[in-house]
Amino acid sequence: xxxxxxxxxxxxxxxTQIIRGVSLDIVEGEKHAIIGPNGAGKSTxxxxxxxxxxxxxxxxxFKQDQIENLPxxxxxRMGLARSFQVTNIFPRMNVFENVRCALLWSKGYRYxxxxxLGRQRELNDKAMDVLEQIGLKDKALLPSGELGYAQQRALExxxxxxxxxxxxxxxxxxxxMSHSEAESSVQLIRNITEGKTLVMVEHDMNIVFxxxxxxxVLVYGEIIATDKPENIRANPKVQEAYLGEVPSA
Amino acid sequence: MAMxxxxxxxxxxxxxxxxxxxxxxxxxxxxxxxxxxxxxVFALSYNMLLGQGGMLSFGHAVYxxxxxxxxxxxxxxxEFETMVFSILWIPLIGGLFGLLAGLFIGSFSxxxxxxxxxxxxxxxxxxxxxxxxxFSSFFGGEAGISGxxxxxxxxxxxxxxxxxxxxxxxxxxxxxxxxxMYLFTQTPAGRMANAVRDNPERAEFIGYSARKVRFISxxxxxxxxxxxxxxxxxxxxxxxxxxxxxxxxxxxxxxxxIGGLGYFIGPIIGAVILTLMNSLLSNYSELWMLYLGIMxxxxxxxxxxxxxxxIMMHQVAxxxxxxxxxxxxxxxxxxxxxxxxxxxILLIEMSxxxxxxxxxxxxxxxxxxxxxxxxxxxxxxxxFFATRKSLxxxxxxxxxxxxxxxDEQT
Numbered sequence: 226x227x228x229x230x231x232x233x234x235x236x237x238x239x240x241t242q243i244i245r246g247v248s249l250d251i252v253e254g255e256k257h258a259i260i261g262p263n264g265a266g267k268s269t270x271x272x273x274x275x276x277x278x279x280x281x282x283x284x285x286x287f288k289q290d291q292i293e294n295l296p297x298x299x300x301x302r303m304g305l306a307r308s309f310q311v312t313n314i315f316p317r318m319n320v321f322e323n324v325r326c327a328l329l330w331s332k333g334y335r336y337x338x339x340x341x342l343g344r345q346r347e348l349n350d351k352a353m354d355v356l357e358q359i360g361l362k363d364k365a366l367l368p369s370g371e372l373g374y375a376q377q378r379a380l381e382x383x384x385x386x387x388x389x390x391x392x393x394x395x396x397x398x399x400x401x402m403s404h405s406e407a408e409s410s411v412q413l414i415r416n417i418t419e420g421k422t423l424v425m426v427e428h429d430m431n432i433v434f435x436x437x438x439x440x441x442v443l444v445y446g447e448i449i450a451t452d453k454p455e456n457i458r459a460n461p462k463v464q465e466a467y468l469g470e471v472p473s474a
Numbered sequence: 475m476a477m478x479x480x481x482x483x484x485x486x487x488x489x490x491x492x493x494x495x496x497x498x499x500x501x502x503x504x505x506x507x508x509x510x511x512x513x514x515v516f517a518l519s520y521n522m523l524l525g526q527g528g529m530l531s532f533g534h535a536v537y538x539x540x541x542x543x544x545x546x547x548x549x550x551x552x553e554f555e556t557m558v559f560s561i562l563w564i565p566l567i568g569g570l571f572g573l574l575a576g577l578f579i580g581s582f583s584x585x586x587x588x589x590x591x592x593x594x595x596x597x598x599x600x601x602x603x604x605x606x607x608x609f610s611s612f613f614g615g616e617a618g619i620s621g622x623x624x625x626x627x628x629x630x631x632x633x634x635x636x637x638x639x640x641x642x643x644x645x646x647x648x649x650x651x652x653x654x655m656y657l658f659t660q661t662p663a664g665r666m667a668n669a670v671r672d673n674p675e676r677a678e679f680i681g682y683s684a685r686k687v688r689f690i691s692x693x694x695x696x697x698x699x700x701x702x703x704x705x706x707x708x709x710x711x712x713x714x715x716x717x718x719x720x721x722x723x724x725x726x727x728x729x730x731x732i733g734g735l736g737y738f739i740g741p742i743i744g745a746v747i748l749t750l751m752n753s754l755l756s757n758y759s760e761l762w763m764l765y766l767g768i769m770x771x772x773x774x775x776x777x778x779x780x781x782x783x784x785i786m787m788h789q790v791a792x793x794x795x796x797x798x799x800x801x802x803x804x805x806x807x808x809x810x811x812x813x814x815x816x817x818x819i820l821l822i823e824m825s826x827x828x829x830x831x832x833x834x835x836x837x838x839x840x841x842x843x844x845x846x847x848x849x850x851x852x853x854x855x856x857x858f859f860a861t862r863k864s865l866x867x868x869x870x871x872x873x874x875x876x877x878x879x880x881d882e883q884t
Contacts, residue, residue: 275679297678307679315672317736326669330681334662336690341660384680 228253228392228422229274229305234283234293236266236273236446243269245446246283251392256423258433261443262466267426268310270443271396274424275307276300287392302330306390310397310426312377314384316370320361323369324383325352331388352387358417359383375406379413386417393418395425399432411436434458442466484653491645495638502753504637510749511644512705515651517729517741519698524727525735526659527691528671529584530592533599534699534726539718540575540602541568541700543613545707549621561626561634565647565704572700573693580692585685587674596720603719618714621707637709644705651698656738658694667691728766732773734780743781761826765819796875803871807864814857821850 229251236244243266251257259267272278274285276297285293292300315323325348332348334340342348356362359379364372369380378398386393398414399407411432414423427433433440434454441451444466450457457463494507516538523529545568551557583594606613613619623634632639658664666687670677674684707713716722725748733744748766755762777784791797820834824841832839839846 277675277679296683298681298683301679301681309676313673313676315669315676317672318668322665322668326665326677327680329662329666336663336666336682336686338658338661338663338690338694340662341657342662342665343660384676388680 226253227251228288229424230284230286231274232284232286234270234273234285235281236269236278237281243446244273247443247446247448249441249448249451251422251424252439253391253422254420255438256418256436257425258437258440259424259426259443260428260430260433260440265443266446267443268396271307271394271426274300275305275394301388301390304388304391305394306385306388306392307394308381308385308396308398310400312374312381314369314377314380316368318369319366320369320372320380321352321356321365323380324355324387325349327384327387328352328355331390355383355387358386359413375402375410378402378410382410382413382417390421392422392424395423395427397426397428399427399429407432487652488649491649492642495641501637504641506749506753508637508641508644508705508709509753510746511641511648512702512709513726513729513745513749514742515648515705516699516702516726517733517745518652518655518738519695519702520726520730521735521738521741522655522658522667522691522695522698524730525737525740526664526671527587527667527688527695529587529595529688529692531595531723532592532720532727533595533597533602533723534695535718535720535722536579536599536602537572537575537696537699538703538706538722538726539606539713539715541572541703542707542713542717543606543619543703544568544571544700545704546619546621546711546713547612549623549625549707549711550619553622553625555625558627560629561623561708562629562643562646564623564708565643565701568704568707569697569701572703573697575700576693576696580689580696584688584692587670587684587688591688599718599720599723603715606715606718613715616715618712618716620712623708623711634708640709643708647701647705651701652742655694655698659738663687663690728770732770732780734777734782734784736779737782737786740780740782747781759823761822764822791875794875799875800871803868807861807868810857810860810864814854814861817850817854817857821854824850 227250229249231247231249234244234247235242247270259270261267269278273280273293276292276295276299280293283293284291287300287303287305290303292303292305315326318326325342328348328351329335332345332351334345334348353362353365356365359382361372361376361379361383364376369377372380382395382398385395395414399410402410407429414425414436423436425436437454439451440454440457441448442457442460442463443449449462449466450460452460495504498504498507516534519537520531520534523531523534545564548557548564548567549561552559552561579598583591583598607615623640626634628634634640634643659668666677666682667690669680670682670684670687677684677687703713703717706717729744729748730741731744732747733742734740751762751766755765759765773780779786788797788800791800816835820839823834824832824839824847827841830840830842832841
């Protein structure tokens with residue numbers, strides 16, 4: 226069953242066409258990677274899906290609903306969560322508060338000013354569970370801005386998955402990490418996306434071929450192939466776009 | 475345990491509020507205490523915007539002033555028996571009007587934070603201040619409007635003729651307002667205000683409209699500023715355009731900033747310091763505004779987290795029990811620093827005075843003699859260098875007191 230469906234999505238910045246008619250179906254439960262050379266528009270595509278940018282034309286359907294051009298918070302409430310390429314946390318709040326805030330809407334608190342957070346046992350327990358999952362339980366009370374880079378990336382993931390969204394979109398989750406950090410990060414991503422749909426942009430081909438069930442290749446704002454990893458590796462068009470880098474990876 | 479500790483703090487706060495007029499019982503002291511009470515609520519309400527919500531407002535006096543104006547009108551209505559209720563409830567009327575103004579103005583001004591918000595707040599502030607001089611039936615023109623708080627029904631025999639009666643009314647509202655403003659920070663809306671302050675973009679991706687989060691804080695802030703305005707109306711029984719103009723807006727910004735925006739208690743400290751300076755220092759020097767300005771500059775440059783931040787900096791040393799290591803270094807730096815401050819004040823005051831003989835700390839100084847000036851300047855230079863030189867040992871002591879010991883590392 227298709228959970229996310231893009232139909233002829235286009236995005237122009239002024240005269241420049243960045244996304245030139247992307248159509249893509251994400252199947253419920255799959256791990257889908259989007260790869261492509263720098264400047265292909267991968268992050269832009271993420272921003273279009275998650276509501277940060279407005280579409281120039283086209284449609285995006287999430288489950289039953291049209292979501293193109295909705296504000297990000299409405300899309301997030303429907304169960305589509307995302308992380309960012311550049312770490313995007315709440316730096317002056319502590320690690321626990323970061324995760325708890327990410328839980329609030331899905332737990333039904335909305336804009337309440339009559340619930341005292343200290344007394345919401347289920348919410349607080351859930352926030353601690355998420356911290357445990359991302360391995361930051363012992364840093365719970367540290368201001369998140371003081372975390373190390375890999376830990377901030379883990380928190381970034383934690384904020385994205387806390388709400389229990391069905392579709393999780395990760396934008397280069399292991400960029401800038403050392404090899405060992407990246408390895409444990411991949412393990413973490415596997416754990417937290419279990420039973421969920423994952424769409425991920427990633428440059429590290431080892432990780433992509435390791436994690437993904439299907440891969441889409443985005444080149445100059447167009448998807449030139451969507452297929453299983455082994456077929457992508459063998460695809461001559463992809464080889465051309467990557468100048469032979471992919472098959473050797 | 476944490477619960478118990480928190481309750482203890484609130485009980486201590488109530489006791490301190492109630493105990494103040496027992497210790498400081500002169501007429502002047504009571505009048506200063508009343509001003510402090512008003513300033514505390516006002517500064518805390520401002521911090522809901524800037525410290526908690528990241529909204530820099532240059533027009534917060536609007537909500538204070540509008541609350542105050544409506545409160546004086548309520549006093550007038552009581553006086554002419556159009557309405558009959560205890561003046562104890564006047565601050566609530568001020569608060570509701572502040573809330574109403576917040577609902578209306580916030581509906582468009584909270585769309586964006588940052589410069590846009592700051593500019594709109596400035597514009598609205600000027601607009602309301604200018605209108606208050608034009609619409610004189612409500613605002614009373616330049617003279618403002620006045621009422622009389624003694625006409626309402628008495629409250630268990632209290633007729634509110636004395637300032638001390640108002641102090642207890644204010645205490646009630648200060649405690650209630652402070653408690654509710656604190657509790658607000660512990661709610662989903664209050665916590666999301668921090669999140670939106672830190673990173674409005676990410677807040678939207680976890681399901682919250684940054685604009686709506688700001689709007690809620692803005693309205694709450696208007697409510698409490700209005701309550702402060704109501705207290706002002708009760709205390710002074712009159713209100714003018716000055717109480718909603720840019721100068722008042724600037725003052726509340728100074729209070730919150732000097733006290734420390736990042737801490738709930740910060741604006742309380744700032745309100746106390748500024749009220750004291752305003753009412754005491756102004757008796758001693760015409761230049762007190764200059765000193766206030768210098769203090770603000772120094773705070774911004776050297777204590778970006780305000781006086782509350784300065785206190786909180788000592789938490790680590792306090793927990794480790796190394797605070798005593800700092801006493802001697804503080805004295806070594808403190809003595810020349812105080813002398814430096816005094817000579818600086820002396821020089822400023824001597825430049826300002828027109829008297830030939832200037833009295834300073836019991837000394838009679840001849841301002842027309844060059845000897846006085848040379849000595850003062852020499853002292854200024856010496857104490858400056860002595861202070862600077864002493865900073866090294868203070869730094870070292872600070873490092874030692876806050877250093878992580880070997881057993882803590884393992």
